[in-house]
Structures are given as C-alpha cells and as structure tokens.
Amino acid sequence: MKKTRLGEFEEVILLLVGILGNEAYAFKIADEFESQTDRPVSIGAVHSTLNRLSEKGFLTSEMGSASAERGGRRKRIYSLTASGQRVLSDARDFRVSLWSQFPGFAGG
Amino acid sequence: MNNNKYIPPRLAERLLLWFLRNDLAEEVSGDLEERFYKTAAKKSLSKAKLNYWYQVFHYLRPFAIKKYRSNSNPFIMYQHNFKLTYRNFIKYKTSFFINLIGLTTGLSSALLIFLWVSDELAMDKLHEKDEQLYQVFLTHEENSSLRTGPETQGLLAEALLAEVPEVVMAAADTETEWFGDNFAVSNGEEVIKAKGKFSGEDYFNLFSYKFKHGIPDRALSDKSSIVITESLALKLFNTTQVVGKTVEWHLLHLQGEASISAVLEDLPSNSSEQFNFVLPFSIYKDIIGDGMHWGNFNAYTYVELAKDININALNHKIASFVKDRDEGSNVSPFFKQFSSNYLYGTFNNGIQTGGRITYVRLFSVIAIFILVIACINFMNLSTARASRRLKEIGIKKTLGAGRVSLIFQHMGEAVLITFFALFLASLLTFMILPEFNELTGKQLSLQFTPEIIGAAILIGLFTGLLAGSYPALYLSGFKPVSILKGKLNASFGEVWIRKGLVVFQFALSVIMIVGVLVVFQQIRFIQTKSLGYSKDNILKIPVEGKAVDNMATFFDELKNLPGVLNATATTHSMVESGAYTTGIHWEGKDPDVPIRFEQARVYYDFVETLGIKVLEGRSFSKKFGNEQSKIIFNESAIEAMDMQDPVGKKIIMWGKEKEIIGVVKDFHYASLHTPVEPMLFYFEQQPPHSALVKIDGENIQEAIANIQSFYKTFNPGYMLDYKFLDQNYQAQYIAEQRVSVLSQYFAGIAIVISCLGLFGLAAFTAERRQKEIGIRKILGAGNFSIVTLLSGDFTKMVLVAVCLALPVSYFLAQYWLSGFAYKIDLHWWLFGLAGVAALVIAWLTVGFQTLKTANINPVQCLKDE
Numbered sequence: 009m010k011k012t013r014l015g016e017f018e019e020v021i022l023l024l025v026g027i028l029g030n031e032a033y034a035f036k037i038a039d040e041f042e043s044q045t046d047r048p049v050s051i052g053a054v055h056s057t058l059n060r061l062s063e064k065g066f067l068t069s070e071m072g073s074a075s076a077e078r079g080g081r082r083k084r085i086y087s088l089t090a091s092g093q094r095v096l097s098d099a100r101d102f103r104v105s106l107w108s109q110f111p112g113f114a115g116g
Numbered sequence: 117m118n119n120n121k122y123i124p125p126r127l128a129e130r131l132l133l134w135f136l137r138n139d140l141a142e143e144v145s146g147d148l149e150e151r152f153y154k155t156a157a158k159k160s161l162s163k164a165k166l167n168y169w170y171q172v173f174h175y176l177r178p179f180a181i182k183k184y185r186s187n188s189n190p191f192i193m194y195q196h197n198f199k200l201t202y203r204n205f206i207k208y209k210t211s212f213f214i215n216l217i218g219l220t221t222g223l224s225s226a227l228l229i230f231l232w233v234s235d236e237l238a239m240d241k242l243h244e245k246d247e248q249l250y251q252v253f254l255t256h257e258e259n260s261s262l263r264t265g266p267e268t269q270g271l272l273a274e275a276l277l278a279e280v281p282e283v284v285m286a287a288a289d290t291e292t293e294w295f296g297d298n299f300a301v302s303n304g305e306e307v308i309k310a311k312g313k314f315s316g317e318d319y320f321n322l323f324s325y326k327f328k329h330g331i332p333d334r335a336l337s338d339k340s341s342i343v344i345t346e347s348l349a350l351k352l353f354n355t356t357q358v359v360g361k362t363v364e365w366h367l368l369h370l371q372g373e374a375s376i377s378a379v380l381e382d383l384p385s386n387s388s389e390q391f392n393f394v395l396p397f398s399i400y401k402d403i404i405g406d407g408m409h410w411g412n413f414n415a416y417t418y419v420e421l422a423k424d425i426n427i428n429a430l431n432h433k434i435a436s437f438v439k440d441r442d443e444g445s446n447v448s449p450f451f452k453q454f455s456s457n458y459l460y461g462t463f464n465n466g467i468q469t470g471g472r473i474t475y476v477r478l479f480s481v482i483a484i485f486i487l488v489i490a491c492i493n494f495m496n497l498s499t500a501r502a503s504r505r506l507k508e509i510g511i512k513k514t515l516g517a518g519r520v521s522l523i524f525q526h527m528g529e530a531v532l533i534t535f536f537a538l539f540l541a542s543l544l545t546f547m548i549l550p551e552f553n554e555l556t557g558k559q560l561s562l563q564f565t566p567e568i569i570g571a572a573i574l575i576g577l578f579t580g581l582l583a584g585s586y587p588a589l590y591l592s593g594f595k596p597v598s599i600l601k602g603k604l605n606a607s608f609g610e611v612w613i614r615k616g617l618v619v620f621q622f623a624l625s626v627i628m629i630v631g632v633l634v635v636f637q638q639i640r641f642i643q644t645k646s647l648g649y650s651k652d653n654i655l656k657i658p659v660e661g662k663a664v665d666n667m668a669t670f671f672d673e674l675k676n677l678p679g680v681l682n683a684t685a686t687t688h689s690m691v692e693s694g695a696y697t698t699g700i701h702w703e704g705k706d707p708d709v710p711i712r713f714e715q716a717r718v719y720y721d722f723v724e725t726l727g728i729k730v731l732e733g734r735s736f737s738k739k740f741g742n743e744q745s746k747i748i749f750n751e752s753a754i755e756a757m758d759m760q761d762p763v764g765k766k767i768i769m770w771g772k773e774k775e776i777i778g779v780v781k782d783f784h785y786a787s788l789h790t791p792v793e794p795m796l797f798y799f800e801q802q803p804p805h806s807a808l809v810k811i812d813g814e815n816i817q818e819a820i821a822n823i824q825s826f827y828k829t830f831n832p833g834y835m836l837d838y839k840f841l842d843q844n845y846q847a848q849y850i851a852e853q854r855v856s857v858l859s860q861y862f863a864g865i866a867i868v869i870s871c872l873g874l875f876g877l878a879a880f881t882a883e884r885r886q887k888e889i890g891i892r893k894i895l896g897a898g899n900f901s902i903v904t905l906l907s908g909d910f911t912k913m914v915l916v917a918v919c920l921a922l923p924v925s926y927f928l929a930q931y932w933l934s935g936f937a938y939k940i941d942l943h944w945w946l947f948g949l950a951g952v953a954a955l956v957i958a959w960l961t962v963g964f965q966t967l968k969t970a971n972i973n974p975v976q977c978l979k980d981e
Contacts, residue, residue: 035147039154051147052174059179071143077153081146 014099020045021057022066022096025086033072033083034058058086066092122161124152124168132172135181144175193521200508201529208504211497212533214876218869219537219579222490224544225865226575228552229483231545231560234567236476240388240455244324245420248284250427250451252276252417254438255466257446258698258712262466266457267413268449270401273316275441276419282430285420287316290400292391296689297837298658298805300366301344301393303352307366309837310348310392314400320378322418323389329359330378336396342374344393346382365395368805369664370403385559388458410442411699418454427451446698446710474935475855482862485624487579489866492617493873494530494583499590499614500880509591510599522592530584531577538576555857557850586613615913618874622917622954623924625870628863629950630925631932634942635856638933641940642849648783648792650727651690653813654841655823659685659805661831667803670830671719674809677826679819681810682725685803688716690726691844693786700796701768702757711756714785714795719803723748723780725810733763733778736799743799747774751782753794769798784938787848791937808841871961874910878962882906882969890974902970907962914958918951925950 014022024040025032038054041047061067072085088096132148133141148171156164205212243249252272256263273288292299292311299312320332320343327335328346335343342363349356352363358376365372374395383390400415401408408414421430431450438445452468461471509522546562553560562568663670667685674683688694698710720743722728723735731751736743747769754762762776782792811819820838827836846853889902926942933939 033147034143035150039151050174051144051151051171052177052180055144055147055175056177056179074146078146078150081142081149083146084143 014095018057018061019096019099021054022061022088022092025058025067025092026088026096029087030072030085032086035083037086061092062086065089066095122153122156124149125165128165128169128172132175136175137180137182140180144180148172197525197528198532200525201532204505204529205533208501210879211501211876214872215494215497215533216537216540218490218493218872219534219583220540220544221865222486222869223534223538223541223575223579224548225486225862226483227541227545227562227572228548229479229862230571230575231549231562231568232552232556232558233476233480233483234571235386235558235560236459236472238386239458240386242324242384242386243322243455245322246453246455248420248423249322249454250419250421251454251457252419252449253452253463254413254447254449255463256712257448258710263712264463264466265413266416268415268417269410269413269438270397270404270408270415271410272415272438272449273417273419276417276434276437280430280434280437282422282425283419284422285318285322287319287322287418288397289313289315289319289416289418290397290414291416292389295367296658296806297839298368298660301342301348301352302364302366303361304364306352307833308348308351311390312365312367312393312395313391314397315394316397319394319397319418322420325383325387326381328356328379328381332378335378336394338375338377339396339398340372340374341377342393342395343378343380344376345380345391348392349376349379365393366660368658368660372399410438410445413447419451421451472851475851478855479858479862482628482859482866485628486862486866486869487575488582489621489624489869489873491579491583492621493869493876494533495586496614496617496873497876497880498526498530498584498587500877505591506594506599509594510596513594513596514600519592523588526588526591527581527584530588531580534576534580534583538572542572555861556854614877618877618910618913619917619920621870621873622914622958623921625863625867626918626921626950626954627925627928628859628866629953630922630929630947632856632860632863633946633950634929634932634940635852635859637940637946638936639849639852639856641938642788642852642936643846645784645788645938648728648781649690651842651845653811653816654726655809655811655820655838656841656844657807657809657823657827657836657838659803659807661834663831664805671803671807673826673830674807674823677819677822679812679815679822681812682721683807683809684722684725685719685805685807686716686722687804687806688714688718688785689844690785690808690841691787691848693790697770697796699770702759702765704758711794713753714793716785716795716797717800717804718797719799722797723778725808726783728783729781731779731781733776735778735780736797742801743777744801745772745774746777746799748778748780748797749776750780750792750795752792753796754779756794769796774798788938789936867957871957874958874961875965878906878910878965881909882965886969886972886977889969889972890977893972893974894978899967899970903963903966906966906969907959910958910962911955914955918954922947922951 020041021037024037024044028036028040034051034055037058038049038051041049041054058067058069062069066089067086068089069084069086071082074080074082129145132145136144148168151171152164152168155167240246251266252268253264253266254268256265270288273286276283277286290313292313295312297309300307300309301312302308315336317336320327320335330343335341342365344352344358344363346356349358352358353361356379358379360375362373362375365374397415404412404414421427435448435450437449438447459471459473459476460468462469512522542562549560549562659667659670671683671685674680693714694716696712696714698712700711700713718736720736720738723730733748735748736746740746747767749757749762759765762779765776766773767776768774780797784792785795786792809823811823823838824836827834885906889897892902892905926947929942933942
C-alpha cells in the first residue's frame with residue numbers, strides 16, 4: 009500500500025483532473041495549472057505526479073483519441089477513481105475543520 | 117522549407133525518444149508537440165523551440181526513463197568488472213584504504229598547488245593590452261658589472277613617445293612603495309592614510325582597471341584631478357557617487373587640493389599593482405623640480421608598443437637612447453612585457469635570471485612528485501596483491517579473455533578508485549583552502565569552472581592511468597597454464613621493479629627532507645644573522661604635520677621622553693636598497709670606472725641609535741653644529757675608493773666639497789640576497805621625514821604610550837603610525853618564509869604517503885611469509901632475529917634510496933642557496949640527518965608489522981593445510 013497523504017501539488021493536480029473531465033491529459037493539465045496558478049510547471053513534472061497518483065490508486069487512465077494538432081498521436085486521459093474522490097474530500101474537510109478553529113477567520 | 121519551419125527541434129525529439137520508455141512515447145511526444153504549437157502561436161518560434169528542449173529535459177525523471185537491460189557482451193563485462201572491483205575493495209580493506217588515503221592526499225596537494233600555480237600565472241594578465249603593454253627597464257654599467265632595475269628617468273616616457281615610432285602610448289608612473297605610509301587624503305575633516313602614486317595622463321588607457329564612474333581618457337588630464345578607488349570613496353564619503361567632490365592630499369609637508377575625476381572599482385587580487393588613489397604625474401614633476409634630468413631615476417615608464425613588432429630588434433635600437441641624450445650616462449633602456457615582471461623579475465648582471473617563476477616551478481615539481489609517490493603505492497600494492505588474483509586472471513584467459521580486456525579491467529579499476537579519491541580530494545581541498553590562503557597570502561577559491569574541472573579530470577586520468585599501468589600490463593601478461601598449475605613464483609623482474617619503486621619513492625622523500633632542512637636553516641640564519649646594527653626595539657615613525665616645521669624641537673623633546681633611549685632620522689628604509697649615486701669624485705679616481713654608492717641622508721645620532729660600529733673618526737653629532745660639509749662612508753666604500761687614512765680627506769659630492777669625518781663598519785642595509793656595497797651618509801640641517809626611535813626593551817608598551825601621547829600634543833590631528841624596524845625586516849623575507857612553511861607541509865605529506873605504501877608492503881610481505889616464519893620459530897629462531905630478517909630488506913632499500921638522493925639534494929640545495937649573497941654552509945650532518953630520519957621513519961613504519969609477525973604463535977600459522 010502506497011502512502012495516502014496528499015501533497016499540495018498532488019492535491020491541485022487531482023482537482024484539475026476532476027475539473028477537466030474528458031480533457032484531462034498531461035499537457036492540458038499543465039496548461040491549466042499554469043493559467044490558474046500563474047506558476048510555471050513542466051509537463052514532465054505533471055506527468056510524473058500523475059504517474060505517482062495512479063500508482064497510489066487515485067487515478068486511472070486510458071488512451072483517448074488522436075488529433076491533428078499533436079501530429080496524429082493519441083493522448084492518455086486521466087480520471088478520478090473512487091478513492092481519489094474520497095482523498096480529495098477528506099483533504100477539503102480537514103482544511104475546513106482547521107479553518108473553523110482559526111479565530112481570526114471564524115470571528116471575522 | 118516552410119513546412120519544416122513549424123516542427124519541434126528534431127534533435128530534442130530524438131533525445132526524448134532515446135531515453136523515454138517506449139510505452140510512453142506516443143502520449144508524451146504528442147503532449148510536447150501540442151505545447152510546442154501553442155507556444156509557437158502565442159509567442160515565437162524560437163521560444164517554442166527553447167521550451168521544447170526545456171520540456172524534454174524535464175522528462176528526465178526516474179518514472180519516464182527506459183530501464184536499461186542489455187544482453188550485449190561489453191555491457192555484461194562492465195557490470196562484472198565493477199562487481200569484481202567492488203568485491204576486491206571490500207575484501208582487502210587495508211590496501212584499499214592505503215590507496216585511497218594516499219591518492220586523496222596526493223590529489224588534494226596537487227589540486228592546491230594547481231590553484232596556486234594558475235593564480236600565479238594569471239597575475240597581471242588582466243589588462244586588455246597585455247600583449248603590447250611593456251615596461252622600460254634600465255641596465256646600469258657600474259662597478260664593472262651590470263645592474264638592471266625598473267627605475268627610469270621621469271623624462272623618458274615623453275621622449276620615447278615623441279621619438280620612437282613603435283611606441284604608441286607612454287606614461288610615467290611612480291611606485292606606491294616609494295612614499296611608504298606618508299601619503300594621506302582627507303575629506304576636510306578626517307585624514308586617512310592611503311596608498312597613492314603619481315601617474316601620467318595615459319596611465320588608465322594603458323592599464324585597463326575597471327571604472328565605476330568616470331572615463332579613462334579624462335581621469336588624469338587635469339592637473340587638479342585625482343582618481344580614487346571605490347573603497348577609499350566609501351571611507352571618505354560613505355558613497356561612491358563622488359565625482360566632482362574635492363579632497364585634500366598630504367604627502368609629508370606637501371599638500372594640495374584635487375577634485376575627484378573618476379572612481380575605480382577596487383583593484384582585483386590578480387593585479388600586482390595595489391593602490392588607493394592616483395594623482396597626475398605633472399604634480400610629481402613640480403615636486404621634483406630640477407631633479408627631472410637624465411641622471412636621476414625617479415619614475416617608472418610604461419609603454420604600449422605597436423602590434424607585431426620585433427621586440428629584440430627594437431630593444432637593440434633603443435639601447436643607446438639615453439646615452440644619445442646624456443653624454444657620460446651609463447644606462448641602456450630596454451622594453452620588457454609588463455605582465456612578465458611578476459614571475460620573471462630578477463636580473464643578475466644584466467641577464468634575466470628568474471624570480472617567482474622559480475617557486476612556481478618548484479611547487480609544480482613537488483606536486484608531480486607527490487602524485488608519483490601516491491601512484492607508486494598503488495602500483496606496488498596491486499602487483500603485490502597480484503598473486504591473490506592470479507586464479508581469476510588464469511581462468512579468464514582460459515575462457516578466452518584477451519589481453520586488452522584484462523588491461524582494460526585493471527586500468528578501469530585504477531581510474532575508478534582515482535576518481536573516487538578525486539571526489540574526496542575536492543572535498544578536502546575545499547575544507548583546507550582557507551588555511552592554505554592564509555599561508556600563501558592569496559585569495560584562492562575552488563570554483564568549478566570548466567578549466568578547473570578539466571584540470572581535475574586530467575589530473576585524475578593521468579594519475580589513474582599511471583597508477584594502473586604497471587599492474588595492468590604486468591598482470592595481464594601471465595601464461596594461463598603456469599598460473600593454474602601454481603607454478604608461478606615471484607619472478608626476478610617483479611621483485612626488482614617493486615623494490616625499485618620503493619627506492620624511488622624514498623629517494624624523493626629524502627630529497628624533500630633535505631630541502632626542508634636547508635630552507636629552514638637558511639631562514640633561521642637570515643633571522644638571526646648579526647646585521648652589523650641592532651634592529652631590535654626600534655620604532656619607525658613618520659614626521660608629518662606640525663612636526664615638519666619644528667623638527668629640531670621635535671627630536672629634542674622626543675629624546676627626553678621616559679623610555680626613549682635615542683632618536684634619529686634617515687631617508688633610508690634600512691631594509692632594502694634605496695637611492696644611490698655615482699656622483700662622487702675624489703683624488704685619484706679613475707674617471708672611466710663609475711662606482712655606485714648607496715646613499716642615506718641622516719640626522720644626528722644615526723650611528724648611535726642603530727648601534728653601528730665606528731671604525732675610525734666620529735659620527736654626526738650635535739656638538740659640532742652644522743655638519744653639512746661632512747660625510748661618513750662605510751668600510752666597503754673606502755675599500756672601493758682605495759683610500760688610505762680617509763678621515764680628514766676631502767671628496768666632491770654633487771659638486772660640493774665634503775670632508776670625511778668617519779668610517780663605519782659594514783652593515784646590512786638591504787636583504788641578504790644582495791652583498792653590502794659602498795655606502796655614504798650625509799647630513800643636512802633639515803632632518804629626513806622618517807624618524808627611528810630606540811626604546812627601552814624592558815618597557816616597550818610604556819615607551820610607546822609615552823610617544824603616542826607626546827605625538828598627539830605636539831602634532832594635533834595626526835595619529836601616530838609606528839612600525840617596528842624588525843617587522844619591516846621580516847616582511848622582506850615573506851616569500852622565503854612561505855616557501856619554508858609550504859615545503860614543510862608538502863614534504864610531510866610526501867613522507868606520509870611513502871610510509872603508507874611501505875606499511876602496506878610490509879603487511880603484505882609479513883602475511884606471505886607467515887609459514888616461513890612459523891617454521892623458523894619452531895626451529896628455534898628468536899623474535900629479534902625474525903625482526904632483523906623482515907626489516908633487513910626494507911633497510912637495504914631505504915639505504916639505497918638515501919645514497920641516490922643525497923647527491924641530487926646537494927645540487928638542488930646549492931642551486932637554491934645561490935640566490936642569497938649570505939648563506940649557510942651545507943654541512944655533512946644536514947644530509948646525514950635526512951638519511952637517518954628516512955631510515956628511522958621506515959623502521960617505525962615496518963616495525964609494528966614485523967613485531968606482530970615475529971610474535972606470532974607458530975601453531976596458528978602452520979595448523980591448516
């Protein structure tokens with residue numbers, strides 16, 4: 009069993025996979041990450057994370073359709089598994105519970 | 117072509133497919149291509165290409181890279197060789213560590229020396245015009261020999277520029293040392309001591325120092341300008357934005373105002389010139405006044421020569437340049453490349469004879485010696501261990517291994533351990549570099565520039581191949597049949613070579629021991645040699661400010677301070693040769709033989725304060741009032757003038773008649789590199805600006821405190837800046853002292869590495885001869901006879917090494933000492949000591965091993981088999 013704790017980057021990638029749905033393949037995810045966060049990231053780094061998340065069982069993937077803009081090559085589309093969904097909502101619940109205990113936020 | 121324009125860089129794509137896992141190829145190259153087109157559309161093609169490369173390199177991640185599995189023969193053999201190398205290291209830890217320690221220390225010594233040498237070689241090469249930048253030297257014919265020096269006439273630069281067409285640019289210059297600590301600048305409030313000099317208008321066009329503000333062309337064109345360095349600017353004004361501000365400069369009783377025309381970046385450490393500010397040469401000209409003529413050598417001259425000139429022909433052409441202008445002159449100028457002065461700065465009788473390059477060569481040789489010694493360890497230990505690996509080699513050969521592949525295996529083993537050692541050596545070098553810098557007075561740093569990495573890899577490969585060469589060639593040459601039959605005994609050749617290597621190693625160590633002893637002795641000789649005057653407890657203080665106008669009172673009051681024994685003043689530094697003159701005439705002088713006199717203007721009590729011995733007559737004394745028409749000579753001068761009963765005779769100095777009132781015994785006014793030459797002492801009513809104060813050795817602190825408080829009240833606004841004369845004396849031998857300390861360290865390292873090798877070899881022999889010793893013990897041999905037996909071999913080797921090394925070291929020592937006019941005698945015991953030391957060290961090294969073997973219980977080593 010791999011470690012099931014999520015890093016910040018992993019969490020964001022997981023969310024992006026969920027957001028992008030049928031379009032969730034490495035280049036799109038990296039692209040979306042850059043436009044949403046303004047942080048540069050290499051496709052390799054994203055791919056490596058996707059690979060790790062798949063090994064942990066949070067993602068599955070299958071080869072999708074080809075398109076002309078990528079030289080007729082197919083892409084690998086990632087989608088969330090049930091345990092991926094759960095680990096995301098766990099992470100959110102944990103944060104929400106922390107935020108609710110934070111006096112500055114709760115009071116204001 | 118147009119179609120090709122919008123495709124990703126092919127090379128990057130090929131690289132990607134080469135390392136990428138096959139099952140990822142389709143998706144990844146698709147992703148990257150999509151990214152490429154998007155970037156190309158949004159930004160530019162070149163950005164897109166660059167980004168593609170970036171993305172490719174970011175796929176160099178463990179998950180994406182092909183797992184390399186191959187069944188090819190070479191690959192399996194590499195794996196196999198690695199495995200064997202590793203197992204051998206693990207199995208024979210002692211010899212592995214001996215090799216590793218030896219190679220690591222050897223390599224880091226070599227690295228340190230490499231850093232030092234390359235720094236020395238780069239000195240003064242920073243100027244853009246380096247190739248064409250020359251300095252003028254003058255060769256003087258005098259006392260029937262030739263003397264060469266950089267001091268030229270202040271007029272020379274302009275004259276050369278005007279009349280020699282090959283001279284493109286020229287600037288006169290002065291040396292910062294000439295003004296000692298007497299230069300200061302002030303911002304109107306505070307007076308700050310700084311190193312300054314005067315330079316001609318084009319100085320900064322010749323030398324490319326970096327400008328922070330201002331430009332070289334206009335830096336010194338105005339007579340009221342001054343160029344200062346960044347750090348001086350910060351000290352004076354707390355900012356470097358100071359162009360146009362006014363500062364005052366002080367030089368003894370002289371002073372002036374100048375406006376800052378430019379600010380220099382601080383001078384880099386690879387420049388031998390170090391100064392804080394530069395004033396225009398025209399000011400110096402005014403100060404010297406009538407002294408600017410062809411017989412006065414008071415400036416340096418730098419020139420830029422045209423490209424592609426024949427320097428020898430040009431030097432030939434200008435040899436008579438000064439003589440054509442000044443009849444009776446005895447000097448001939450020549451051009452010498454400026455950047456070569458640092459390393460090749462010593463002249464003997466008109467011929468360039470060396471300089472710092474001697475030390476550069478010396479240490480390069482030492483570095484090679486140390487590496488060779490470390491390599492010999494490796495060779496010895498691996499050939500000695502060969503017997504253990506013979507079966508492996510025999511079987512490999514039987515199975516068809518070629519000789520080349522065996523050589524390759526053993527070379528590879530050596531290179532591998534060398535690079536491991538190189539890695540450790542870099543770490544070690546990194547750690548000891550601060551101490552090394554302290555020792556050498558340099559600011560070296562281990563930066564991984566391509567040159568350094570290249571050099572390190574070269575040193576590593578050289579060492580590895582050298583260390584591996586003998587075992588590789590030797591081990592691979594055996595006949596498999598004789599190996600497997602067990603017939604192979606240590607052949608004559610093997611033993612001979614192994615012994616030869618040990619002899620060679622120890623010979624090098626003995627040479628180093630002798631070297632260290634000689635250098636050490638000579639340094640101590642210099643430091644303790646009686647100089648003919650007493651340099652202890654003498655303070656050197658500048659006379660400046662208000663004291664300049666009231667010198668007589670200043671000296672009177674100074675002498676009366678408690679703790680002050682005597683005081684005088686002189687123009688001479690007392691530690692190095694200063695001004696000299698040939699303008700002395702006397703009855704019976706041969707007009708064709710110019711004799712050079714070292715000259716010193718002195719004040720009352722000079723002879724008494726310094727404890728110089730008066731041979732005849734008297735010294736300058738206040739009792740006799742004005743002594744301007746009197747003169748004192750040293751012994752050598754009287755001898756050179758060939759004068760009988762000199763006291764009372766008259767001579768002509770600079771056109772004025774003077775009476776000889778005394779003769780003093782020769783004393784060493786300069787470093788012991790040069791012999792004592794004729795010297796004269798003359799007197800003028802106004803004392804020189806540098807006072808020498810003899811204080812009570814019992815209460816040094818108190819005396820200094822008294823002088824300080826006196827100075828403060830007498831001379832408000834000035835801080836007393838004192839130096840001990842013997843400190844100045846030590847400073848002139850700093851190069852020798854550094855060599856002494858460094859050679860001690862490196863000799864120590866060489867000896868330790870040699871001993872490591874010997875230790876390994878002794879351990880090995882002891883192990884091999886265990887059975888023999890067991891039998892000897894059973895037959896009644898005592899411990900002592902076994903120790904003698906085992907160490908006898910080594911003793912012989914070391915003795916041979918000593919015999920070989922002593923003559924060589926004698927010649928080397930002679931050569932080094934020939935640079936000193938006053939030197940130690942090379943006594944036989946010095947060499948004896950080195951020999952005995954080598955022998956004792958060798959005995960101690962093998963002693964432990966032999967004792968252990970001699971004490972062995974014969975049952976232990978005979979019970980099996």
